[in-house]
Amino acid sequence: MSKPEGISAGQIGIFLILFCIGSTPMFELGIDARQDSWIALGAAAIAGLGVLWGYRTLQNRAPEEDLAGLFKLHFGRAIGTALGLAMGLLLAYESMRNVRDFGELTSMTLLPETPIWCVMLLITGIAFYTVTKGVETFFRITQILLPALAGSYVLLLVLLLASGRIEPDRLRPMLENGLGPVLDTAFPDLLAFPFSQTIVLLVYWKYAAASKRAGAASYGAYAVVALFLVAVNAVIMMVLGPAIASIKALPTLEAVELIRLASFIERLDILVTLLLYIGLYVKISALYLASALLLRSACGLPLPAGALMIGPIIYGAAFLEPTNTFHLWLGLELSLKLTPIYQLLLPALMLVMGIGWVKRKAERQRAEGGRAGAGKTGAGKAGGADGAKGGSRSGGEPRSSS
Incomplete structure (x- = not known):
């Protein structure tokens, strides 16, 4: 029997930082608020x-359950299974969007002559290999990637400051048109992406159930990544200004390309591209793995089989959007209006309907499972003891002579 997978609270925090950063620096989020x-x-x-x-x-309420298990606890087995499968497909869709982002980024920057189907096939294959290795291996990878990611972003910020390209006056006048445009931009779009995508933690938290600090690590990591994203957004705005930032496909790359120091430090857009690759890889793999885990939890499909089934769906769906313009419109306009249904409304319904009885139900199921396991262990021990006694008696009896 294989050892159950487990991760630490620190690994949860590191994963959350890399996951939330993901592809977010590709865009100047909230540009409608200028x-x-x-x-x-x-x-x-x-x-x-x-x-x-x-x-x-x-x-x-049920620390050892994932999102599909929570659906079953709140809505019953039939509806919970259906919701778990639907959520698995939604996470696969989110993974597909990042696969397409990876392909478009590569075509616009490093490999403009390489067919996009080849680039997307490569990243989907890498993600498939990652998923088949399981939760523990994936979370160890995020531990390795975090220092490189954090150090590189700090270096870029220092170079931007040293280059003299940052002009705080570009953030003025603040609240020129009042709070209305700011709130319209923030809700629901910015809440849905990137901040409510933390719903994926409801798939992974169960693997850190043995750690009592998983919640605290999640809150701490969230605070760090929120401050980072706000700071990056403000820096890009101070470098480019609202007029330029609103028309550039990749404003972060545009800002970094302006760095010129000592007549030899330049072309740092390559570094930004590699950082975006790291973020996209983590996000693609995390959503892909979460989708496969939900299929396993909802209907018992083994992880490798689930990964093999979902991979072609992710890769094939990435071609359904004919152009990058349509891809961005669908993701940043239409999809963000619909995702709050499963990111916000469904969890809110679960919170309201299961204040007390769901937790008691989960505890009762754990107790019944523990008694059943103890009964099987006791039966096995009793059977072994009886067998030993029988063998002793049989070995102790004198043989009859023929």
């Missing part, structure tokens, strides 16, 4: 902390 975009992002981050608290409250 120079107040960083304020809109901050408002969404504060609301997202409340959403994270709601997710953690759900997890605390």
Whole structure:
């Protein structure tokens, strides 16, 4: 029997940082609020902390269950299984969006002559290999990647400061048109992406159930990544200004390309591209793995089989969007209006309907499972003892002579 997978609270925090960063620096989020975009992002981050608290409250009702298990506890086995399968497909869709982002980024920057189907096939294959290795291996990979990611972003920020390209006046006037445009930009779009995507933790928290600090690590990591995203947004706005940032496909790359130091430090857009690759890889693999885990939890499909079934769906669906413009419109406009249904409304319904009885139900199921396991162990021991006694008696009896 294989050893159950387990991760630590620190690994949960590291994963959350890399997952939330993901592809987010590719975009100047909240640009509809113009120079107040960083304020809109901050408002969404504060609301997202409340959403994270709601997710953690759900997890605390049944620490050893994942999202599919929580669906079954709240809605019953039939509806819970259907919701688990649907959620698995939704996470596969989110993974597909990042696969397409990876392909488009590569075509626009490093490999413009390479067919996009080849690039997307490569990253999907790498993600498939990662998923088949399981939760523990994936979370160890995030531990390895974090120092490189954090150090590189700090270096870029220092170089931007040293280059003299940052002009705080580009953030003025603040709240020129009042709070209305800021709140309209923050809700629901910025709350849905990237902050409510932390719903994926409801798949992974169960693997850190043995650690009592998983919740605290999640809140701490969320605070770090929220401050980072707001700071990056403000820096890009101070470098480019709202007029330029609103028309650039990759504003972060555009800002870094302006760095010129000592006549030899330049072309750092390659570094930014590699950092985006790291973030996209983590996000693609995390969503892909979560989708396969939900299929396993909902209907008992083994992880390798689930990965093999979901991979072609992710890769094939990445070609359904004919152009990058349509891809961005679908993801940043239409999808963000629909994702709150499963990110916010469904968890809120579960919070309200299961205040007391769901936790008692989960505890009762664990107790029944423990008694059943103890009964099997006791029966096995009794059977072994009886067999030993029987063997002793048979070995002790004198043989009759023929």
